[in-house]
Amino acid sequence: MKPRIVAVLQKEFIHIWRDPYSLLIVFLFPMMMILLYGYAITFDIKYIPLAILDQDRSPASQQLVEKLTSSNYFRITARLQDRRAIEPGFLHRRMSAVLVIPPDFDRRLTSRPETSVQLIMDGANANTAMIAMNYLKSFLTRTTLELNQGLLATPLEIEPRIWYNPDLKSTHFVVPGLIAILMMMICAMLTSLTISRERETGTLEQIFVSPIRPVEIIIGKVAPYILLAFLDAMAILGFSHWVFGVPIRGSLALLVFFMLIYIYASLSLGVFISSRTRTQQAALFAAMLGTLLPSVLLSGFVFPIASMPRVLQWVTYIVPAKYFLIQARGVMLKGVGFDYLYLPTVFLLIFGTLLLAVSVKRFKTNLEG
Amino acid sequence: MKSMDNAYSVEVNDLTKKFGRFVAVDHISFYVQDGEIFGFLGANGAGKTTTIRMLCGLIRPTSGQGRVEGLDIFTQTEAIKQDIGYMSQKFSLYDDLTVEENLVFYGGIYGMPSSELSLACEAVIQRMDLVSQVKKLTRSLPAGWKQRLALSCAILHQPKILFLDEPTGGVDPISRRAFWDAIHQLAEGGTTIFVTTHYMDEAEYCNRLSIMHEGRIIALGSPMELKDRYQQPTVEQVFIDLVKPAKA
Numbered sequence: 001m002k003p004r005i006v007a008v009l010q011k012e013f014i015h016i017w018r019d020p021y022s023l024l025i026v027f028l029f030p031m032m033m034i035l036l037y038g039y040a041i042t043f044d045i046k047y048i049p050l051a052i053l054d055q056d057r058s059p060a061s062q063q064l065v066e067k068l069t070s071s072n073y074f075r076i077t078a079r080l081q082d083r084r085a086i087e088p089g090f091l092h093r094r095m096s097a098v099l100v101i102p103p104d105f106d107r108r109l110t111s112r113p114e115t116s117v118q119l120i121m122d123g124a125n126a127n128t129a130m131i132a133m134n135y136l137k138s139f140l141t142r143t144t145l146e147l148n149q150g151l152l153a154t155p156l157e158i159e160p161r162i163w164y165n166p167d168l169k170s171t172h173f174v175v176p177g178l179i180a181i182l183m184m185m186i187c188a189m190l191t192s193l194t195i196s197r198e199r200e201t202g203t204l205e206q207i208f209v210s211p212i213r214p215v216e217i218i219i220g221k222v223a224p225y226i227l228l229a230f231l232d233a234m235a236i237l238g239f240s241h242w243v244f245g246v247p248i249r250g251s252l253a254l255l256v257f258f259m260l261i262y263i264y265a266s267l268s269l270g271v272f273i274s275s276r277t278r279t280q281q282a283a284l285f286a287a288m289l290g291t292l293l294p295s296v297l298l299s300g301f302v303f304p305i306a307s308m309p310r311v312l313q314w315v316t317y318i319v320p321a322k323y324f325l326i327q328a329r330g331v332m333l334k335g336v337g338f339d340y341l342y343l344p345t346v347f348l349l350i351f352g353t354l355l356l357a358v359s360v361k362r363f364k365t366n367l368e369g
Numbered sequence: 370m371k372s373m374d375n376a377y378s379v380e381v382n383d384l385t386k387k388f389g390r391f392v393a394v395d396h397i398s399f400y401v402q403d404g405e406i407f408g409f410l411g412a413n414g415a416g417k418t419t420t421i422r423m424l425c426g427l428i429r430p431t432s433g434q435g436r437v438e439g440l441d442i443f444t445q446t447e448a449i450k451q452d453i454g455y456m457s458q459k460f461s462l463y464d465d466l467t468v469e470e471n472l473v474f475y476g477g478i479y480g481m482p483s484s485e486l487s488l489a490c491e492a493v494i495q496r497m498d499l500v501s502q503v504k505k506l507t508r509s510l511p512a513g514w515k516q517r518l519a520l521s522c523a524i525l526h527q528p529k530i531l532f533l534d535e536p537t538g539g540v541d542p543i544s545r546r547a548f549w550d551a552i553h554q555l556a557e558g559g560t561t562i563f564v565t566t567h568y569m570d571e572a573e574y575c576n577r578l579s580i581m582h583e584g585r586i587i588a589l590g591s592p593m594e595l596k597d598r599y600q601q602p603t604v605e606q607v608f609i610d611l612v613k614p615a616k617a
Contacts, residue, residue, distance in 0.1 A: 007477020011466065018465045202461035206522075209425045209455040210478040211447060366446070367427045 004212050008220025012194070016224060026190070026228065030182045030236045037178055038171045038244045048132045051078040051095040053086070058106035064117075067143050068099070073135050086120060096122045097132050164333045172247070175240040176328035177301035180321040181292070182236060183259070184266045187229045188291040189284065191270030194221050196283040205367060214363040218275075218356070222267050229263045249335030258331065261345050262324040265352035266291070268359070269320065275359040295321035323348050377436075378403050378530050378561040379424060384433035386419050393419040395584035396433065401530075401563055401577075406556050408575030409565040410608060415581040417565040418458060421532050424563070425455050438529050451479070454528035456519050458535045464508040468499055468518055471507055472525060479526040486525075493521045497551065513544030520551060530561040537568065549574055569605035578604065580611055587611050 016023065050068070054061050068074050077095045080086065086098050100118035102108075108115045119136055121129040195218075198204040207217065237255075240246045248255060273290055277283040297303065298312065299321035305313055316322050323344035330336035379401035386394040394416040401407040409417045422428045424437050426446030435442040438452045462471045472493065476486040494500055497517045502510060507518065516536060523531060533552075537545045549571065556562050564575070572578055573592050580588040580595075588595055588611055592604050601607045 004478050004480050007474050010477070011463070011470070011474045014466055014470060015463070202457060202459040203463060205427065205457055205459075206455070206461040206475075207478060208427055209450055209453065210475070211450040211480065212478045366429070367422065368429055 003216075004210075005216045005220045008212075008217060009223055012221055012224040015194075016228060022190075026186055026232055027235060030178075030186075030232065031239055033182060034175065034178060034236065034240050034244070037174050038240070046072055047075040048073060048097060048128070048135070049077040049093075049095040050074045051080050051086075051089055051098045052076055053080040053083065053098055053100045055103045056101050056105040060106040060109055061101045064101065064143055068139070071139065073139070090122050093122075096125070096128060097136070099136070171240075171244045172333060173329075174301075175244065175246045176332050177299065177321075177325055179233065179236050179240075179259075179328055180262070180299060180324045181295045181301060183229060183233055183263060183324075184269075184291045184295045184321050185287075186232055187225065187263055187266035188270035188273065188287045190225050190228070191222055191267050192274040192277070192283040192287040193280055194225070195271070195274035196277055196280045199278060200280055208365045208367065212365065214365055215360045217365070218271055218360055218363060222271055225267055225270075226260075226263055229267070230260065233259050233263065246332065248332050250331035250337065254338055254341075255328070255331045258324065258327040258341070258345065261348045261352075262320065262327075265320045265348040265355075268352040268355040271359045272355040275363050294319045298322065299325050301325060318351075320348055320351055376403055377401065378405075379407075379435070379437050379563065381424075381435040382433055384420070384423065384435050385431045386416075386423060386428065387431045392584050394423070394430075397581075397584075397586045399579055399586060399589060401561060404556060404559050404561055405576040406552065406562040406564065406574065408572050408578040409563070409581060410567065410569075410572050410578055410604070411565070411581035412567060412612065416584040417581055418534055420581075421455075421534050421563070421565060425453060425532055426450055451526075452529045454523035454526070454531040456523045456531075456533045456536050458538065460515055460519060462507055462515070462519055462522060465506065467504055467506055468510070469494075469503045471518060471522055475522040476525045481526060489525050489527070493525055496554075497521045513540050513547075516540050516544065516548060517551070520548070524555065524560070528560065530563060531555065533562065533564040535565055535567070537566070537571065545571070569603065569608065572604045572608075580608055582612055 052065055052068075054065065065076070069076050078085075078089055080089065080098065083100075089095055089098070098120040100120065102117065105115065105117065117140065119133065121133060123129050195204070198207070234256075237248075237259075241248060269291060270287065273286045274283050277286055294315075295301070298305070298308075298316045298319045300316070301321070305316050305322070308316070326344050327341045330341050377400045379399075381400070382398045383396045384394060384398070385392065385396050397416075397420065409420065411417050419428070423430045424435065424442060426442065426449050430442065437449045440449045440452070442449065463474070466474065469490065472490045473486065476489060481489065494503060497520065499514075499517065499521065502514060502518075507515065510518065520533075520536065523533075537548055540548065545568075552562055552564070553574070564571075566572060575592065577589070577591050578595060579586045588599075588607070590598065595604060595607045596602065599607045599610055601610060
């Protein structure tokens, strides 16, 4: 007896194979996202346009400006003569920050225990402003220490060392998150469409009059996508590793294992959505709302979970991407082993199995469902 | 239910289906004998499709009793599914699969073993004259061929009873004729045929007919009996005669 599930599997593979455009999108779309994130959209900030208003014009102030120029974090775009020039400069977006060096800068630097310069920021882009401010702060701390020749010793000094991503490269940090989001999107959308499409075209009705069981339909339909999603994940991983140099410090086998578990959870979510929706449109919409948004916003991909309102923090516990993100960053950037990362795996397994079980249970092989 | 007699392929008593407050099928009773061609005649919305769907286990009846091949349509729907073939009103095969792949799939979901399946496919392809189309994508077939393929898929697992819901909608007269020839052949081979239609000429091909109107069966008998009873030359006239006063 040939298992009925094999018939469904074969048919589903043919569907995938006969639809090269969807296949192309499944593989090209992630690459494009990574290219975009890798090259164009970066959270690193370089060459911040900076204007200088030097009211001191002393050797010390000139030295300070020179040092600023030689760092590639800043680009001196204007030398202002007057405070009144600041506002028009911001309005014309000639600079996003102004460093004001007071008239007695040199004198105070050598005689007083403390010196200050003023930094005026364009807060219209709060994110850039924050980052620029932090760069400048640490830059000034270092430079003034050099300038005052040890006169001004800071009692408590911070010597930052950033582990796992010493250059704070945002591609390293973004790619694991991107893998999480892309996998979720592909898995959930593809599977949610596969059942609702058949509901719409009426082929599901034809299947329902056969003795096939819900579990055979669902597993038969999902399994091919596990393979597809897995190949896709490998392609994304390889691409980001070889093109963008994103490290895989831990075990590749472990990462692959985590990926499979995550794919399983994502596909289950897709099946769950499609077992609850009637039309392809509704399924697609639900998949977008139910997977893409939470994965981007609530997974810790961009916005740290720790700084979210308490209620949202609770919500993040049911976002599968959050768990995979912990694992992917752990293995790829930190080289962490399984003993530190088994809990997310356990959760994803429970999550996936629960959704799958509910979908199979609720999936009736009749038109009443 | 008065009997478990196997001479009846379908036995229905007071079967009713309500969708909310709308009564789609209203206390109908009838039986279908083994091996006969039983026609369900009625306008759109008369309740034909709902009746077929209840018999196939696709929707749950609201009340009444029914048996298909001796199995209860409330409690044994899954067992019934092994014995029946069904062709829905809407063409519902996969456009992106070839003729052969569609056949293999529909045989497969009935759990047919590979060897038996390939023999059955071979036989049905010969019988339905699909040989020249086997490797073609279903999408590219003309409507008449698609219909033939749908019928092929429905009979592949050799069901005892075949439910056909308006099988010839949108098909040219020549193809319709060929289709009915195939139906007759199946019936001669012992398959019970339960067919709905609103083509009056097709009604004449049936052994017995039931005319449905607004959820009720308003007449039942062989085409001959009906024409005699209502003193009309054709089934079409019988139908119009019966439905008109009901509407007025």
